[in-house]
Amino acid sequence: MASAPSIPPPSAPPSPWLPFESRRRARDEKREAVLRAAVQLFLEQGYHRVTLNEVADRLNITKPALYNYFRGKDEILFECWSMGAELVDSVITEIAAGGGSGLARLRKLVHAYAALMATDFGASLVRFDLRDLAERNAGVARAAKKRIDATFRRYIAAGIADGSIRPCDPKLAAFAIAGSLNWIGHWYRRDGGLSPTEIADEFTVRLTEGLATESRQKIAKKTPRAPQGRNSGRKTTGTKRTGGGTG
Amino acid sequence: MASAPSIPPPSAPPSPWLPFESRRRARDEKREAVLRAAVQLFLEQGYHRVTLNEVADRLNITKPALYNYFRGKDEILFECWSMGAELVDSVITEIAAGGGSGLARLRKLVHAYAALMATDFGASLVRFDLRDLAERNAGVARAAKKRIDATFRRYIAAGIADGSIRPCDPKLAAFAIAGSLNWIGHWYRRDGGLSPTEIADEFTVRLTEGLATESRQKIAKKTPRAPQGRNSGRKTTGTKRTGGGTG
Numbered sequence: 001m002a003s004a005p006s007i008p009p010p011s012a013p014p015s016p017w018l019p020f021e022s023r024r025r026a027r028d029e030k031r032e033a034v035l036r037a038a039v040q041l042f043l044e045q046g047y048h049r050v051t052l053n054e055v056a057d058r059l060n061i062t063k064p065a066l067y068n069y070f071r072g073k074d075e076i077l078f079e080c081w082s083m084g085a086e087l088v089d090s091v092i093t094e095i096a097a098g099g100g101s102g103l104a105r106l107r108k109l110v111h112a113y114a115a116l117m118a119t120d121f122g123a124s125l126v127r128f129d130l131r132d133l134a135e136r137n138a139g140v141a142r143a144a145k146k147r148i149d150a151t152f153r154r155y156i157a158a159g160i161a162d163g164s165i166r167p168c169d170p171k172l173a174a175f176a177i178a179g180s181l182n183w184i185g186h187w188y189r190r191d192g193g194l195s196p197t198e199i200a201d202e203f204t205v206r207l208t209e210g211l212a213t214e215s216r217q218k219i220a221k222k223t224p225r226a227p228q229g230r231n232s233g234r235k236t237t238g239t240k241r242t243g244g245g246t247g
Numbered sequence: 248m249a250s251a252p253s254i255p256p257p258s259a260p261p262s263p264w265l266p267f268e269s270r271r272r273a274r275d276e277k278r279e280a281v282l283r284a285a286v287q288l289f290l291e292q293g294y295h296r297v298t299l300n301e302v303a304d305r306l307n308i309t310k311p312a313l314y315n316y317f318r319g320k321d322e323i324l325f326e327c328w329s330m331g332a333e334l335v336d337s338v339i340t341e342i343a344a345g346g347g348s349g350l351a352r353l354r355k356l357v358h359a360y361a362a363l364m365a366t367d368f369g370a371s372l373v374r375f376d377l378r379d380l381a382e383r384n385a386g387v388a389r390a391a392k393k394r395i396d397a398t399f400r401r402y403i404a405a406g407i408a409d410g411s412i413r414p415c416d417p418k419l420a421a422f423a424i425a426g427s428l429n430w431i432g433h434w435y436r437r438d439g440g441l442s443p444t445e446i447a448d449e450f451t452v453r454l455t456e457g458l459a460t461e462s463r464q465k466i467a468k469k470t471p472r473a474p475q476g477r478n479s480g481r482k483t484t485g486t487k488r489t490g491g492g493t494g
Contacts, residue, residue: 046378048295131293172441172449179430180423187422194419202416206423210457 031069033059039080039120047077047132078137081128083121085144088113092151102159103212106177109155111204113181118196123185152178156211166213177207278316279330280306286327286367294324294379325384328375330368332391335360339398349406350459353424356402358451360428365443370432399425403458413460424454 037058041050052073056063070076091112095105116122125145130138152174159165184199284305288297299320303310317323338359342352363369372392377385399421406412431446 046376049378129293131296168453169449172446173453175430175434176427176450176453179428179433180426182433183422183426183429186426186429199419202419203423206415206420206457210453 027069034066034069035076035080035083036120038076039083039124042077042080043120043123043127047073047128052076074132074134074137077128078133078141080121080124081130081133081141084116084119084123084125085141085148087116087119087121088125088148089144091116092148101162101164102155102157103164103208103214106152106155106159106165106211107204107208109151110177110181110207111200114184114200114203115196117181117184118188118199123188126182126185149174149178159211164213165211168211173211180207274316281313281316282323282327282330283367285323286330286371289324289327290367290370290374294320294375299323321379321381321384324375325380325388327368327371328377328380328388331363331366331370331372332388332395334363334366334368335372335395336391338363339395348409348411349402349404350411350455350461353399353402353406353412353458354451354455356398357424357428357454358447361431361447361450362443364428364431365435365446370435373429373432396421396425406458410460412458415458420458427454 034055038050038055041054041058050073052063052066055076056066066076070079091109095108095112098105098108100108113122117126130141133141153170156165156168156170156173160167160170180203184203188194188196188199281302285297285302288301288305297320299310299313302323303313313323317326338356342355342359345352345355347355360369364373377388380388400417403412403415403417403420407414407417427450431450435441435443435446
């Protein structure tokens with residue numbers, strides 16, 4: 001995502017675009033200030049209880065001024081949600097560029113996503129009800145959610161294929177991990193005594209250690225891996241009881 | 248929870264309470280039918296979008312008839328929520344009566360809670376917004392949530408104390424587990440190809456295997472356990488890489 005140059009090189013003549021560019025940036029900053037105020041209010045009070053007057057009051061502007069930036073409350077909701085989704089997308093783009101095993105990429109995603117859930121825009125991904133959006137925007141949001149879910153599954157499947165993750169059902173494993181992560185958006189409080197990084201570190205270990213083959217490889221002292229049939233990872237090392245757990 | 252006897256012993260005279268008792272039961276059944284219809288509508292459409300007329304329509308009764316059972320929409324919401332909470336409470340009561348190690352009790356709770364999340368009343372525990380309740384009821388609901396959370400933590404702490412669970416932060420471990428479980432209430436669909444039991448079986452393994460000491464004990468061939476300092480479980484067996492996972 002290239003950003004437009006803001007300062008011309010020393011010898012160049014002043015850009016004819018600068019005034020436009022700086023107006024655009026000022027507008028973007030005001031727009032984002034609206035979103036930051038709105039997302040806080042929506043999270044604190046719930047979308048249905050917040051009025052646009054309250055959003056305007058928090059920014060010391062008038063309600064009509066809000067309409068310079070957004071057409072209505074549900075558009076603001078969607079734009080808050082989109083801020084969160086864009087942060088996840090940029091994390092995924094970065095991880096894709098970095099390469100690594102399926103397990104390594106999964107761990108990076110878990111870590112970044114956990115930290116994001118402790119931010120307002122990140123929490124909005126899981127605490128807003130998509131049914132409050134206009135149908136077109138709800139469709140965009142559902143597609144983004146599917147993309148994120150598919151990325152978790154893809155990393156798990158890649159890890160199974162490259163031997164870094166032991167055989168499992170990528171769909172259920174992804175749901176289990178995403179559930180723990182999304183829940184952070186519900187319980188995290190800034191004054192709760194845990195920093196986003198501490199939570200991200202802990203969850204990265206906790207949510208991926210059961211999937212990793214590496215400890216098993218160490219246990220087996222780097223003996224050749226058994227063929228990759230379902231459950232072969234378990235049988236190879238035979239160190240975990242994996243019974244139903246209800247008895 | 249003792250239930251009132253419905254059938255008198257063969258030789259006893261008919262109970263003077265029977266007519267009252269059967270009227271009470273008929274009333275309870277109608278009341279529960281209202282809750283079943285309401286919880287479905289609330290989950291399908293979102294609480295704020297559902298009208299009491301729609302609830303009445305689904306039951307082929309009139310809206311005023313609903314007021315025989317409930318004072319208003321938010322009381323219906325609370326009673327749906329309470330049905331879910333009572334199911335969890337009865338699970339916890341049963342587990343407490345059964346005894347077992349901390350890990351065994353944790354697994355029973357995970358299994359039962361996962362299956363519950365795939366029911367309408369169970370899902371209502373995590374998909375309704377407590378801020379929609381009257382303040383007194385919201386307080387009751389928050390206390391019930393805390394009780395459930397405390398039970399997860401207590402089983403984990405008990406497991407650490409009895410050696411069935413390796414040393415960890417019970418609060419974060421409970422959040423990670425509860426998050427995965429609560430998320431089931433968001434993604435589960437009856438037509439999704441997985442039964443509640445299949446999900447419960449899989450999640451019981453997946454969410455507790457990383458906590459269990461038993462595999463490590465097997466690895467260490469029942470060597471005596473190291474003293475129970477924090478992380479001593481990890482050091483004793485030394486088989487897991489527990490690094491941040493973002494590198």
